[in-house]
């Protein structure tokens with residue numbers, strides 16, 4: 045089938061088998077390998093991306109469902125492509141907070157964590173230790189024990205609010 | 210050196226920039242031209258004879274290229290996957306090692322065991338073809354339960370029973386007689402639940418073969434690429450080492466499960482030459498559940514004798530360890546040398562005897578998983594000590610204190626073959642008690658009660674042995690490899706430094722920590738030091754990362770190499786300054802003699818452009834070292850858990866966790882805290898959530914995240930972690946290793962808290978709501 049969608053700001057028109065998953069499209073067709081696959085039962089969140097601004101598990105969405113819509117992956121957050129200068133200033137506050145708080149070790153869960161956490165902050169609810177922990181329930185990290193991830197999300201929450209002021 | 214990037218500084222990790230921007234290079238992210246896809250055929254049965262395998266239909270699928278079975282690998286003379294540690298039974302006989310072909314040939318012995326490989330142009334075609342392979346199996350009765358395996362009929366033809374070995378350590382007669390005369394004996398039956406490691410990155414392999422040169426290249430998810438190459442060359446005989454390059458790029462967690470040499474990467478590498486195309490295989494999570502080596506799975510009866518004053522007189526442990534269907538790479542060593550030797554814990558128990566029956570079952574192989582033997586030992590010691598305190602009406606903290614090895618007892622030789630070099634267990638315990646506000650526990654318990662919750666507190670004063678050592682002793686005890694580490698420090702002509710290490714990071718942040726170490730030692734800016742690892746084509750040799758060894762052993766090798774750099778630089782500088790080497794001192798990156806000063810960078814340049822140079826010295830400034838530790842390191846600490854148990858639902862909530870660990874000197878405290886956090890979450894998972902369960906037919910009933918309960922963010926609290934420091938006495942950095950402590954100490958602390966809350970010792974891991982609710986309901 046023919047598919048047109050926007051990924052990280054760039055429009056793509058591709059011919060894909062109808063049963064292609066969004067995560068396959070991203071990883072194998074577009075070679076955006078920052079989106080990871082950690083399970084086959086839709087439970088680890090390693091594949092989390094934004095579809096029209098909402099966090100979705102890209103292993104559970106057909107590429108066809110992204111027809112005419114906009115996808116953002118880990119490669120597409122922070123300072124827009126073309127304006128980056130390779131410095132830490134390119135980072136989205138959530139990326140920066142993950143690094144500052146040592147919220148990642150092997151880094152495999154990290155892209156999914158960051159995209160889910162961004163949505164959590166952007167959705168505007170109360171952010172505290174408990175709500176962040178509940179909000180990240182769909183993302184598994186085997187390395188970090190969550191302690192520093194929670195810290196990073198709270199810190200980025202403050203920074204993002206500051207930015208939007 | 211600048212305190213901002215040197216030893217002891219919480220330097221932000223340089224590897225993070227690629228990970229947080231999606232630019233990591235994990236094996237499955239890599240692609241090469243002409244690549245094909247591999248899918249493994251896996252046994253649906255726990256035990257069955259393999260009959261005819263018919264691939265005719267499979268090969269009709271568009272894009273299908275080849276189907277290989279165990280008969281093909283056998284015909285080609287591929288060797289078995291070896292077990293790297295030969296354990297001897299107490300009668301002196303060698304362990305019974307069942308042959309472990311990379312692909313099953315005549316019989317499959319666990320669900321998920323690979324018996325074939327399908328290669329196709331695309332993953333979809335490979336999967337479709339795999340569905341169409343028709344294989345005949347004749348089902349046999351499987352042996353599944355750990356406790357009953359030894360008596361059951363042998364699963365492997367040619368072995369007389371399912372006992373791989375009957376191992377012992379310690380003085381049995383002395384232990385028995387001390388138990389017979391003890392004032393009190395506490396007895397406990399314990400199960401250490403089977404765990405499935407679940408690194409978030411599934412295992413993967415991408416193999417290429419170049420017919421022109423005869424060179425193979427394997428990129429794979431390995432914690433130790435050099436060991437992988439050694440085994441594939443020397444044992445499986447795919448290609449000699451100079452024709453086989455193994456690269457482990459970014460590795461997404463391992464926790465032990467990626468130490469081992471598995472069937473999949475072995476067969477994919479072999480098949481790449483057969484097909485004449487590169488082959489990529491990436492495990493699905495369900496394959497990881499079935500075919501990654503599992504962890505733990507012990508059944509133990511333990512007895513602890515106390516005299517009238519509460520002093521421990523003897524400890525006896527009888528353990529049956531499930532080794533799975535085959536001996537995995539280090540599977541034999543885990544429930545023996547890494548377990549029995551740790552049963553002294555932090556205490557002066559004078560008599561200890563341990564016996565381990567390692568048994569075969571029709572389940573996935575069991576091998577090292579974060580802690581590897583030491584969590585099992587800690588669980589035995591710390592559970593039985595807590596139970597003894599309760600039985601004899603003593604405060605569990607005071608009973609521990611009474612029996613602890615004191616700071617001036619070091620070096621302390623235990624009755625189970627170790628010599629602890631140093632420690633201060635009381636200091637860690639005191640700090641932990643303070644941070645946990647032990648004094649305020651009664652009040653917190655009362656407050657919980659008013660909310661319908663039972664509160665419990667539990668302790669665990671653990672010890673571990675890390676940085677497995679020394680090589681000669683280990684080899685005498687059956688190890689098939691040395692336990693040193695290699696390092697190379699190369700000062701480039703313009704003064705930047707490239708560091709090569711045989712350790713390999715799978716999340717530990719070596720690119721940062723090792724750069725801190727070398728930058729500090731050589732006085733060069735942190736940003737001028739680059740760390741290279743994980744590539745047999747670039748790093749001379751290495752034994753990889755496991756057993757919390759990287760800094761203690763690999764870091765020490767870098768110190769030795771750096772010292773050689775300084776020694777050679779001193780001779781060059783002395784020549785340039787027209788003085789004797791003995792007159793030259795090296796301080797903060799410069800060679801100094803009187804008022805003359807040459808930076809390391811200047812000396813490096815002179816070594817590559819030897820205009821004014823000692824005549825008897827080779828040019829260049831690059832040095833290698835192999836560091837072989839003279840003893841283990843002994844991290845130790847005190848963990849305190851507090852739980853609340855909901856009386857209505859049986860749900861156990863871990864509400865407070867304090868860990869005070871002694872890792873010796875610390876290079877990067879931020880990274881160390883992170884290692885502890887991660888270990889604690891895994892320990893909490895073992896204590897409360899995780900359990901790998903096979904049913905009576907040997908089917909894995911916990912084969913996905915729907916049934917295997919992984920710790921998630923809301924299952925654990927914020928952790929309170931702190932450290933005390935007694936530097937290791939025998940390595941140059943004074944470091945001990947921090948990677949496993951969290952997972953070693955915490956399960957016992959948590960179960961001690963749960964049993965405290967419930968007033969019964971009879972709680973098995975994981976303490977699920979159902980189990981706890983049944984206990985509360987008297988069912």
Ligand code: FES
Nearest residue numbers: 082087088089103
């Ligand atoms: S890969 Fe999508 S949830 Fe695990």
Ligand code: FES
Nearest residue numbers: 149153185186187
């Ligand atoms: S950092 Fe490794 S899984 Fe989260």
